[in-house]
Amino acid sequence: KAGVTQTPRYLIKTRGQQVTLSCSPISGHRSVSWYQQTPGQGLQFLFEYFSETQRNKGNFPGRFSGRQFSNSRSEMNVSTLELGDSALYLCASSLGLGPRYGYTFGSGTRLTVV
Amino acid sequence: QQQVKQSPQSLIVQKGGISIINCAYENTAFDYFPWYQQFPGKGPALLIAIRPDVSEKKEGRFTISFNKSAKQFSLHIMDSQPGDSATYFCAATRTSGSRLTFGEGTQLTVNP
Numbered sequence: 669k670a671g672v673t674q675t676p677r678y679l680i681k682t683r684g685q686q687v688t689l690s691c692s693p694i695s696g697h698r699s700v701s702w703y704q705q706t707p708g709q710g711l712q713f714l715f716e717y718f719s720e721t722q723r724n725k726g727n728f729p730g731r732f733s734g735r736q737f738s739n740s741r742s743e744m745n746v747s748t749l750e751l752g753d754s755a756l757y758l759c760a761s762s763l764g765l766g767p768r769y770g771y772t773f774g775s776g777t778r779l780t781v782v
Numbered sequence: 783q784q785q786v787k788q789s790p791q792s793l794i795v796q797k798g799g800i801s802i803i804n805c806a807y808e809n810t811a812f813d814y815f816p817w818y819q820q821f822p823g824k825g826p827a828l829l830i831a832i833r834p835d836v837s838e839k840k841e842g843r844f845t846i847s848f849n850k851s852a853k854q855f856s857l858h859i860m861d862s863q864p865g866d867s868a869t870y871f872c873a874a875t876r877t878s879g880s881r882l883t884f885g886e887g888t889q890l891t892v893n894p
Contacts, residue, residue, distance in 0.1 A: 672825070699880070701880065701881070701882075703882075710871075710884055710885070710886050710887060711826070711871060711882075711884040711887075712884075713881040713882065713883070716880050716881065723880065724879070724880055724881050726881065758825050758826070760825070762880075765880050766877055766878065766879070766880055767814045767816065767831070767875050767877060767880065767882070768814075768877060770828060771828065771882070772827075772828075773818075773825030773826050773827065774825050775823065775824050775825050776825055
């Protein structure tokens with residue numbers, strides 16, 4: 669079966685711009701989580717969505733937002749991009765809430781802010 | 783209270799050797815401890831996980847040891863192979879929650 673699909677794979681943006689990243693979860697999975705991965709900070713939780721509702725949010729500024737659609741696909745948006753937002757953004761999908769369902773990660777979107 | 787500390791940052795092992803990666807956590811509310819393996823250009827993939835009601839879990843060449851009183855857990859890779867060369871992350875979470883708190887990662891290189 670198809671895995672977690674993240675688009676685009678690579679993105680270059682200029683400071684001050686905004687960006688939207690997309691995540692299509694595994695068919696039947698209803699939970700989508702987003703993580704930011706950087707060499708300095710490692711993997712950090714951004715937010716989680718389940719049934720179109722944000723269930724959990726990490727310690728990121730309000731410039732980072734997301735949403736989930738009725739088909740479980742999710743998007744995250746970063747406004748007013750800063751150089752420090754350059755990172756690999758990972759999406760993970762799961763059947764339900766909680767680790768007992770397991771998380772499957774996509775290959776990520778590599779965002780570079782110049 | 784939410785941190786997970788992982789060591790070493792990098793590890794070089796000969797083929798057939800044992801790779802050992804250690805993690806320590808602070809939040810006693812954590813009750814689920816997974817390990818992830820990440821290859822370049824890919825997202826992390828679940829390797830093995832443990833709950834604090836057991837002290838050890840083994841799956842093939844991979845073993846997790848868990849010390850609840852010390853709030854530490856470790857991953858042992860027996861008979862390490864060049865194909866095991868990857869970055870390994872420990873993580874912790876609550877079974878009632880969902881966010882994973884990751885360690886800093888260990889870059890493992892297994893020389894042939």
